[in-house]
Structure formats: C-alpha cells, structure tokens
Amino acid sequence: MTTTTPRPTTAAGAIGTAHTRVEGHDKVTGAARYAGEFPFPDLAHGWLVVSTVARGRIRSVDTGPVLAMPGVLAVLHHGNAPRLTTDYVGMLGVPDPTAAVFQHDRVPHAGWPVALVVAETPEQAREAAESLTVSYDEEPYDTTLTAGRPDAYAVDGHMPGVTEKGDLEAELAASAFVVDAEYTTPEEHHAMMEPHAATARWEDGRLDLLDSNQGATWVQSELANLFTLDPAAVRVRSEHVGGGFGSKGIRAHQVAAVMAARILDRPVRVVLTRRQMFSLTGHRSPTVQRVRLGADADGRLRALEHRSLNRTSTVYEFVEPAAGPARVMYDADAHRTANEVVRLDVPSPTWMRAPGEAPGAFALESALDELAAKAGLDPIELRLRNDPERGPVSGLPFAGRHLAACFREGARRFGWAGRDPRPGIRREGGRLLGTGTAAASFPAGAGPSTATLTAEPDGTFTVRIAAADIGTGARTALTLVAADALRVAPDRVRVRIGDSAFGPAMIAGGSTGTRSWSWAVTAAAEELRERLALGADIPPDGITVRADTTEALGALAQKERHSFGAQFAEVAVDPATGEVRVRRMLGIFAAGRIVNPLTARSQLVGGMTWGISMALHEEAVRDRASGGLYGADLAGYHIASHADVPAVEADWVDDPDPEDPVGIKGIGEIGIVGAAAAIANAVWHATGVRHRDLPIRPDRILGAGASDA
Known part of the structure; x- marks a missing residue:
C-alpha cells in the first residue's frame, strides 16, 4: 500500500528566527533521560577506585575482604582485567592511553584508576570501593610547571609547534615601542552539570553503550579499536548530554563499564563522582606565556613573538596551543610563535572550551593593551592598524574578517568614545572604575x-x-x-x-x-x-x-576561516578589600550566519560568563606534598555565580560564509576568547596596575596596590 502526501511547500524561513528548544x-x-538514568533489569553498578599516590607501582590489591561484602559481584584491576589493543589510529588520531584502564601496575599520577568494584547497588559499590586496600611502591614525582624548564620541548599538535619569519631581534631593536612580558594561566576544569556516566551491556557479541559524550561516532570507533571489535558490532547512544566543554570523549569509566559488563554478562553502569572528574576527565593545562611586541612610532607591529609552555602528562602528550591566536590575529615583519610542553606527573590535559585560544588570547590581548598604553594609542585603534588582510602564518586570504566591524559596533554600543584613557582616574565612592577591550577569534572548520x-x-x-x-x-x-x-x-x-x-x-x-x-x-x-x-x-x-x-569539504581549505569578535568590560575595584566586580560586558561577534538567535545568544553569553570566571575565580591548585588537588570539588574550585554576572550582552554583525551551504561558522567557543583579557585590561584601567597572572584574586589586588598614574 502506498500513500500520497503533500509535497514540501515554501514556508517562511526558519533560520534566523528565535525558537525555543524542541526538547x-x-x-x-x-x-x-541522561546516560545515568536509563532503567535496566539486572543492572549492576561499578565504582572506580583511584590511586592515592602521585607516582609509583601497585604492589597489591587486597580483593578478598571486599568480595565478601554484601552485594559485591567483582573487583577488576590490572591483574585480572581483559587486555586491550592500544596500538591504533583512532577517529581523532592516536589513542589516549588514559582510557586503557587496568593494563599495568604503573601509577602515573594521583587519581589514576586502579580498580573497579561492581555491586548490586551503587551504595554497595561505593562502600566496597572505599574499603578496598591497595598498596603501592611510591616513587619521586614532579607536578610543578615553571618557565625556563630545560626539559620543555616544542611539539607539533593539531598545528605546527613553531612558526617563524624575519629577524625578530633586529626588528625589536629597531622598534619605537617594545613590550616583553610573561603571562600565566592556571589549571582549569570543565565542571559541567552532568557527571560523566556510561551504561554498558552485551548481547550476542554486540556492545550497546548508553553514554554521555560529544560524539557517538568517536566513542564507537575508540571502543571498537580498544576491544578489537567490528565497529558495526558497537552501538553508542548519547541522546541527552548535560554539558561537555571538551571533556566528554573516551574515558576510563566507559572502558571499565564495558569490561565489567562483558565479564558479568549483565548491564553495568559507572558514574563518576565530582572529585573523580577532577583527575579522570581532563582539564585545561596551566600555561606560562611570553609575549614580545615591537611597534614603530605609528603603532604598526614590526616584531611579534608569542611562546607558550603547557604541562602534559607522562601518559599522553597534549598541547594547549596558546600561541595559536597570534598566527591569525596580527602580522609583523618578524613573526615567531611556539607551543612547548613539559611532561609531568599529572593527569592528562584535554580540550577545554576554546583550547589554546582562551589562554592565548589572554596573553596576546593583554600585551596589545600594554603596547597601546606605551604608544599613546587607543587600544582599538592599535588593533585596527594591525588588522591583516591575509593569514600572518598561512598566507591565505580570509573568508570574511569583520573584526573591525565588531570593534566599531561594540565601541558605539559600549560608549567607548567617552573613555578617559588615563588609568586610575574614575572613582565611584571607594571603588576604582575601569574599562577594557580585547579581540577574539576562533577557527571556523x-x-x-x-x-x-x-x-x-x-x-x-x-x-x-x-x-x-x-x-x-x-x-x-x-x-x-x-x-x-x-x-x-x-x-x-x-x-x-x-x-x-x-x-x-x-x-x-x-x-x-x-x-x-x-x-x-x-x-x-x-x-x-x-x-x-x-x-x-x-x-x-x-x-x-x-x-x-x-x-x-575540500573547498574550505583554500581560505583562512575564523569567527571574530570584540569584547568590552567595565569593572569596579575595591582597593580596601581587593574585590573586583564586573559591572557590565558587551561582546560583538562575526560568527557566520546565526541559525537560532535565542540559543546563539545564550552560547555567547555563556562563554563571556566563563571569561569572568576565568579572569577572577577559576584556579585548581596542586598540593606539592601529595600531587593531588586542593578542594577537588565545586566548593573548593570557584566558578562565577549569578551574583558575579550583573549585565552581559552579546550580539553579532552580518558575516555569512558564502562557501558553506548554510553560511554557518560556529559560536560555541568564541564567547570566552578575549573575555578574560578585556577584564584584566579594565582592571589596569581602574587601578593603573597590570595583572599578568590569572585569576585576579583579591590578595593579588591588595598585594599590587594601585599606581599613582
């Protein structure tokens, strides 16, 4: 039987109009339902046990007493877990060995997964996991990132490790104005609302995984490789996800759940605790960045160097490509960038919203602000004088570069024209007021x-x-x-x-x-x-x-494709308490065709809010005595709350990509880029003191004081 139905008819364009979420x-x-909520008959629950030492080897796992506890079904560890295949090329390149759990007795960092306890209920699993005795042979460890480490090395990540042209030292020597400064950003964590969770079950040799991830194809491919399966025998479902920000790929809990489900021949669910997420799901590496800028008397760059050092683990080499923004934003006769890493005994870093661009823009855009002050130029004018027509490193033309339009519209709406450029001038009661700006960019692939x-x-x-x-x-x-x-x-x-x-x-x-x-x-x-x-x-x-x-997609490779933006911030600084309050922010972006203004604005405002968090709050601190984190939870790890965000506005200029069938570029990450720099620049404008280390805590404000400028 066949049915004749109405053909598609022309309707008013839906793209560009605000729509509430269909779900x-x-x-x-x-x-x-999220990954940890699906009901299954005969469901068992796994609870990970993580190392309490920062480096060493597992001497023994005392499973006997735990296996005798109520409801306990199994204890998986390096001595009895299935063997995995780790020599392969995955969907996103070489595999991350962090996910290959229970394959050896080595402990590469504090919080490394050493066992999985499986029981009838999550309460039983947790009680048993906390009772499991694991003995270690400890070894010396190093978790400290500092500038000038002799074991640092340049590395090719998803972009070249080093790019250079021209004679940097000669151009710096010939420059009328020079900035040479070091900037640091701390370890940061994703802290999404939904913890990582996975439910695995096997049926007739086929694996079904209900998961919280950022790409079902990605996780399917990794699991098929790890367990030597035909990808067609692996199904991964991730219908609803409560945030990811880069951390929800292939992780230890998924692999452990798959192992346990195969051994027990019943569904097994593993949900990470918030504390476990601080060591098992990646983070943004701290960075130490040196920026050197040289400009002529008119403020045009003659020299630009941006070097960034980040920390990676001994398990997996991850590059936080913070020197990347300099390869896109500004050109100079002599231009050098370098991404360097050092291997330490810490958990593996990973992608985190605007990887590279977020910390890199803080350093670069802060340095541009310092150069503007030295040259006596308005910070926006300095950036516009150095707005290139082609990619400074790639040499490719831009498929739309509307940075100037973002700055002009943003300056108009923010009231930039009436700004007194002198720092430490504006006061309101006992508070110092300041405004700052910064540019933003992010690749549009x-x-x-x-x-x-x-x-x-x-x-x-x-x-x-x-x-x-x-x-x-x-x-x-x-x-x-x-x-x-x-x-x-x-x-x-x-x-x-x-x-x-x-x-x-x-x-x-x-x-x-x-x-x-x-x-x-x-x-x-x-x-x-x-x-x-x-x-x-x-x-x-x-x-x-x-x-x-x-x-x-081949046509996209012929041009440099990025979204751009201009960030503006106004702050109030209390010199008596060191408190910095962001009074208002404005972001204007050129980010392709906007499909749904309602959710797009939410994404941009969310990124800018994260910029407030990055500038003033977020900092994961490692204890040198244990190699672990202080306060590995959302009480000890501070993020911006509603009270910290009084007025944040985001908007955009027209910027369709003519070679994309819908004209989209992407907006998920550009909102955070440059936001922290705009706030830091505003703090300088308020106090006359530069803060080159994030976050700008009250003790740092009090310790620096205010200049007489």
Whole structure:
C-alpha cells in the first residue's frame, strides 16, 4: 500500500528566527533521560577506585575482604582485567592511553584508576570501593610547571609547534615601542552539570553503550579499536548530554563499564563522582606565556613573538596551543610563535572550551593593551592598524574578517568614545572604575558527516544524524536548517541525534558541530526534494536519502576561516578589600550566519560568563606534598555565580560564509576568547596596575596596590 502526501511547500524561513528548544519540555519535566538514568533489569553498578599516590607501582590489591561484602559481584584491576589493543589510529588520531584502564601496575599520577568494584547497588559499590586496600611502591614525582624548564620541548599538535619569519631581534631593536612580558594561566576544569556516566551491556557479541559524550561516532570507533571489535558490532547512544566543554570523549569509566559488563554478562553502569572528574576527565593545562611586541612610532607591529609552555602528562602528550591566536590575529615583519610542553606527573590535559585560544588570547590581548598604553594609542585603534588582510602564518586570504566591524559596533554600543584613557582616574565612592577591550577569534572548520532524511507518509520528515547536543541547542538548530532546506515549517521536522547507528558524523567540538551537521542535512534535504518533485507516491516506510559531505569539504581549505569578535568590560575595584566586580560586558561577534538567535545568544553569553570566571575565580591548585588537588570539588574550585554576572550582552554583525551551504561558522567557543583579557585590561584601567597572572584574586589586588598614574 502506498500513500500520497503533500509535497514540501515554501514556508517562511526558519533560520534566523528565535525558537525555543524542541526538547525543552522534556528536559524541564524530567522526561529526557541522561546516560545515568536509563532503567535496566539486572543492572549492576561499578565504582572506580583511584590511586592515592602521585607516582609509583601497585604492589597489591587486597580483593578478598571486599568480595565478601554484601552485594559485591567483582573487583577488576590490572591483574585480572581483559587486555586491550592500544596500538591504533583512532577517529581523532592516536589513542589516549588514559582510557586503557587496568593494563599495568604503573601509577602515573594521583587519581589514576586502579580498580573497579561492581555491586548490586551503587551504595554497595561505593562502600566496597572505599574499603578496598591497595598498596603501592611510591616513587619521586614532579607536578610543578615553571618557565625556563630545560626539559620543555616544542611539539607539533593539531598545528605546527613553531612558526617563524624575519629577524625578530633586529626588528625589536629597531622598534619605537617594545613590550616583553610573561603571562600565566592556571589549571582549569570543565565542571559541567552532568557527571560523566556510561551504561554498558552485551548481547550476542554486540556492545550497546548508553553514554554521555560529544560524539557517538568517536566513542564507537575508540571502543571498537580498544576491544578489537567490528565497529558495526558497537552501538553508542548519547541522546541527552548535560554539558561537555571538551571533556566528554573516551574515558576510563566507559572502558571499565564495558569490561565489567562483558565479564558479568549483565548491564553495568559507572558514574563518576565530582572529585573523580577532577583527575579522570581532563582539564585545561596551566600555561606560562611570553609575549614580545615591537611597534614603530605609528603603532604598526614590526616584531611579534608569542611562546607558550603547557604541562602534559607522562601518559599522553597534549598541547594547549596558546600561541595559536597570534598566527591569525596580527602580522609583523618578524613573526615567531611556539607551543612547548613539559611532561609531568599529572593527569592528562584535554580540550577545554576554546583550547589554546582562551589562554592565548589572554596573553596576546593583554600585551596589545600594554603596547597601546606605551604608544599613546587607543587600544582599538592599535588593533585596527594591525588588522591583516591575509593569514600572518598561512598566507591565505580570509573568508570574511569583520573584526573591525565588531570593534566599531561594540565601541558605539559600549560608549567607548567617552573613555578617559588615563588609568586610575574614575572613582565611584571607594571603588576604582575601569574599562577594557580585547579581540577574539576562533577557527571556523567543518568535518565530514553523514545524514539521512526520510519523507514520512504522514507528511512529516525525520532527520537522523549522529550529532551531539551538549546543551548548545543543536537539535533545534538542525530542525530549523532541515525545515528551510525542505521548505516546510519546523513543526513538520523531527530530528533524531546521538546514535552511532545513524552513521559517522563530526563530534560536537571545535565549534564545528552545527556547521558540519547542517551541511550534511542540507545535502540530504536537497536530494530528497528533487525525488519528491518527481511526484512519486510515498510508501509506508517512507522515502529515505543519505548524504555524505566528505568530498564537498575540500573547498574550505583554500581560505583562512575564523569567527571574530570584540569584547568590552567595565569593572569596579575595591582597593580596601581587593574585590573586583564586573559591572557590565558587551561582546560583538562575526560568527557566520546565526541559525537560532535565542540559543546563539545564550552560547555567547555563556562563554563571556566563563571569561569572568576565568579572569577572577577559576584556579585548581596542586598540593606539592601529595600531587593531588586542593578542594577537588565545586566548593573548593570557584566558578562565577549569578551574583558575579550583573549585565552581559552579546550580539553579532552580518558575516555569512558564502562557501558553506548554510553560511554557518560556529559560536560555541568564541564567547570566552578575549573575555578574560578585556577584564584584566579594565582592571589596569581602574587601578593603573597590570595583572599578568590569572585569576585576579583579591590578595593579588591588595598585594599590587594601585599606581599613582
């Protein structure tokens, strides 16, 4: 039997109009289930045991008493766990051995997973895990990152380790104005609302994983490699995710759950505690950055050097590419950048919202502000005089660079023209007031993705794509994209995501998710419209088409593609208490075509709020006596609260990418870039004192005092 249904009809464009989240009702009513909430009969619960020493070897694991405790089913450790394959190339390159748990007796850092206790209930598992006795042979360790370490080395990450042109020392010597300063940022943690969780079950040799991740395809690929499985035998589902920020990839808890489920032949769930997340799910490495700038009498750069040193673990080499922004933002006759790392006995760092760009922009944009003060130039004018037409390192033309438009619109709306450039002048009661600005940029890339689109007999359309909505509103954006591509109203489109069974798709990361997925959805919609235009009847199981963007993405490599932005901040500093209050912030961005203004503004404001947190609050401190963190929880690790964010406004200028079928660039990360620098520059304007170390704590304000400038 066949059914004739109405063909797609032209509807008012959905892209660019504000839409509430299509899954919003399910989330606020509790109907949306997260990875740790799915009910299963015969579900067992795993609880990880982590090392209490910073380096050494496991001498023994005393499992006997624990196995005799109520409800305990198993204790996995390096002596009895299944062997994994670690020599492979994964979806994102070489695998991270951090996930290959229980494969050896070595302990590379405090908080390393040494065992998994599985029991009938989570309470029983936790009680038993806390009772497990693990003995160690301890070894000396080093967790301290400092400048000038002889064991630091330049490394090629996802971009070159070192780039250079021209004679840096000669251009610095010939410059009228020079800045040479060191900037530091601390260890920072993702601290998303939903803890990492995974539920694994095996059936007829096939693995099914309910997970909280940023890419079902990614996790599927890693698990297939680790356990030597056909990817078709692994299904990963991640329908709802309560935040990720870069940390929700392949982790120890997923692998441990899969191991336990296979051994026990029953479903096993492992949920990390907040404390465990501070050692098991990655973090942003601290950085030590040196920036040297030289400019002529007109403020045009003759020399630019940006060197960044970050800490990586002895397990996995991760580069925090903080020198990256200098390769895009400003050119000079002599231009040198370097990303360097040093291996220490700490947990492996990982991607964290705007990796590289967030800490790198703090250093670079603070240095630009210092140069502007030395040259007697307005900070915006200095940046506009050094706004290049081509990529300073790549040499490629920009596919749209509207940084100047962001600064001009931002300056108008912020009231920048009336600013007295002298620091320490404005006062309100006992507080010093200041304003600051900084530039922002983030790459606008895309990754190969597949999507299927089905015309249903009832006149609706179903999109299936292995996208991940980590709180960004991706489901809603894809609904609007599909509706416009099909020329129907959004209520006729259903979007299903977060399932590796839908075929490979780009991860939610690097601000590439919505762009990559929208490209695939648009391609599928165009093909489906062509088929429907032929007038064929729609059978009961619908008409389905599949699109793959792998070949189409080649055109993007011919130009330098970035989103840009201008950040503005006003602060009030109390010199008696050292308290810094951000009174208002404004961000204006050029970030491609905005699909859903409602959720886009939320993403940008969220990033700017994180910039407040980065500038004034966030700092994970390691205890040199133990190698672990002080206060590894959300009481000891401070983040911005509502009271810290009185007025934050985000908006954008027109900036479509003509070579993208939807014109998208990506907005998930650019909101944080430059925000901390704008605040730090505002603190200087208020007090006359430069703060080059984040966060700008009250004790640092009190210790520095205020200048007489």
